[in-house]
Amino acid sequence: xxxxxxxxxxxxxxxxxxxxxxxxxxxxxxxxxxxxxxxxxxxxxxxxxxxxxxxxxxxxxxxxxxxxxxxxxxxxxxxxxxxxxxxxxxxxxxxxxxxxxxxxxxxxxxxxxxxxxxxxxxxxxxxxxxxxxxxxxxxxxxxxxxxxxxxxxxxxxxxxxxxxxxxxxxxxxxxxxxxxxxxxxxxxxxxxxxxxxxxxxxxxxxxxxxxxxxxxxxxxxxxxxxxxxxxxxxxxxxxxxxxxxxxxxxxxxxxxxxxxxxxxxxxxxxxxxxxxxxxxxxxxxxxxxxxxxxxxxxxxxxxxxxxxxx
Amino acid sequence: xxxxxxxxxxxxxxxxxxxxxxxxxxxxxxxxxxxxxxxxxxxxxxxxxxxxxxxxxxxxxxxxxxxxxxxxxxxxxxxxxxxxxxxxxxxxxxxxxxxxxxxxxxxxxxxxxxxxxxxxxxxxxxxxxxxxxxxxxxxxxxxxxxxxxxxxxxxxxxxxxxxxxxxxxxxxxxxxxxxxxxxxxxxxxxxxxxxxxxxxxxxxxxxxxxxxxxxxxxxxxxxxxxxxxxxxxxxxxxxxxxxxxxxxxxxxxxxxxxxxxxxxxxx
Numbered sequence: 001x002x003x004x005x006x007x008x009x010x011x012x013x014x015x016x017x018x019x020x021x022x023x024x025x026x027x028x029x030x031x032x033x034x035x036x037x038x039x040x041x042x043x044x045x046x047x048x049x050x051x052x053x054x055x056x057x058x059x060x061x062x063x064x065x066x067x068x069x070x071x072x073x074x075x076x077x078x079x080x081x082x083x084x085x086x087x088x089x090x091x092x093x094x095x096x097x098x099x100x101x102x103x104x105x106x107x108x109x110x111x112x113x114x115x116x117x118x119x120x121x122x123x124x125x126x127x128x129x130x131x132x133x134x135x136x137x138x139x140x141x142x143x144x145x146x147x148x149x150x151x152x153x154x155x156x157x158x159x160x161x162x163x164x165x166x167x168x169x170x171x172x173x174x175x176x177x178x179x180x181x182x183x184x185x186x187x188x189x190x191x192x193x194x195x196x197x198x199x200x201x202x203x204x205x206x207x208x209x210x211x212x213x214x215x216x217x218x219x220x221x222x223x224x225x226x227x228x229x230x231x232x233x234x235x236x237x238x239x240x241x242x243x244x245x246x247x248x249x250x251x252x253x254x255x256x257x258x259x260x261x262x263x264x265x266x267x268x269x270x271x272x273x274x275x276x277x278x279x280x281x282x283x284x285x286x287x288x289x290x291x292x293x294x295x296x297x298x299x300x301x302x303x304x305x306x307x308x309x310x
Numbered sequence: 311x312x313x314x315x316x317x318x319x320x321x322x323x324x325x326x327x328x329x330x331x332x333x334x335x336x337x338x339x340x341x342x343x344x345x346x347x348x349x350x351x352x353x354x355x356x357x358x359x360x361x362x363x364x365x366x367x368x369x370x371x372x373x374x375x376x377x378x379x380x381x382x383x384x385x386x387x388x389x390x391x392x393x394x395x396x397x398x399x400x401x402x403x404x405x406x407x408x409x410x411x412x413x414x415x416x417x418x419x420x421x422x423x424x425x426x427x428x429x430x431x432x433x434x435x436x437x438x439x440x441x442x443x444x445x446x447x448x449x450x451x452x453x454x455x456x457x458x459x460x461x462x463x464x465x466x467x468x469x470x471x472x473x474x475x476x477x478x479x480x481x482x483x484x485x486x487x488x489x490x491x492x493x494x495x496x497x498x499x500x501x502x503x504x505x506x507x508x509x510x511x512x513x514x515x516x517x518x519x520x521x522x523x524x525x526x527x528x529x530x531x532x533x534x535x536x537x538x539x540x541x542x543x544x545x546x547x548x549x550x551x552x553x554x555x556x557x558x559x560x561x562x563x564x565x566x567x568x569x570x571x572x573x574x575x576x577x
Contacts, residue, residue, distance in 0.1 A: 022406060
């Protein structure tokens, strides 16, 4: 019987004999490995390129003190150009910070609503709408900042200029919120229903179940969503360029105009001679941005790992 | 503790039987914690080999090493050697062919996200069987043996993951049988199955013994008594005792802890 049964079930290779399936498996493993490696090669390539372009500046005109501590970014000054990014860093940090204050409550709230409370058609409709929001190009957001938010802020707060941290922070927050909502909602949906059922069976209210069971279980995904939003805020260029006022300034209040690191590169790179100190200084900002993004992602990874362990 | 030599003599009681699985000095560690150590035993062809023991005795870890499921778990390190048909499983050149010969049923059923029919036809299809009539025969035979056919024959195209817990468990048994395994490892298969169905499956296992070797890990000592030809008692990562099942249950033991466990005085 056993022999007959085995013949009926098709061909089975000897356990010491490699067949076509085994070789296909190895081939696929190598192909997947290659695609994985290529991502790393590309990242390293970009970093090397940016570093080489900025290298001349780093070795000749670069002064650590001036670069990080001087608020004067005057690369076109004919007598004595200065390259200080303190004001630019303050601009990027203040806009990103405000954007997160706007985006985190909005996106977590809507993610919890869509994932836990909305049902049926309402849920589908909201999801489509959120995805649509995420697809709006950043220049359109910048335009909204310029033409709608600007006069609105001037009217409401009685300030001379409406292109400032408040404007850019709100715009950037609204831009980041859809993606953060999407990711947070996925994280909440990934929590198995049996957790909810078990907690509800213990007599927990909807909100108690969400707060005590679902949110802790989705912690990693939610944190991932927030950090992606931070990264988005940091890297966003066009909307920030249009809505901040693009004025070099260490802000004293949310009504001050500022300038962001990314916007500086975008606005000035086309105007500089390739290889000039100004050009190289812009690439040095690029290196700095790259390093920050790297640190954010790395710490996100470490935090998530830490959560997993504990 | 049973030495390798003793295990050898016990196994050779029946001169006709052939050793299917030989386990020598096997130990498993997860990082610095030891799950099991110094396991020496032999499983003979066409016997049902029972493994009993309280939770955390290392029974499941032990099963995982036999079909090299430990390859997925990098924190797990293994000493000693396991010979399947005399071949060291750590040195086989085609681990997939090895796993194909060993069927496993885990304590919590894992219905693949496929229809009932496709769950059972999964392995035959992997092996290149395309003929629908041939697949139909295999599916019906395996589901019947797993005591599930009557309940699902009219809805073979619905999702396997929608079945109840006990039905999913029987589906995974049917799936393991579709492999036509040379060695079938059941890890507490009856955990979600009602007593009547459990009895039906137990009857099938007694028949299947003619075709394959079965390792039965169970929490129900009486189940081991009903089914197993020989039984090993695992405790805290050690194999305390191996013997003919009837001997163990009639108090002919070398270690009194075995009787204590069987009679429910601890564990």
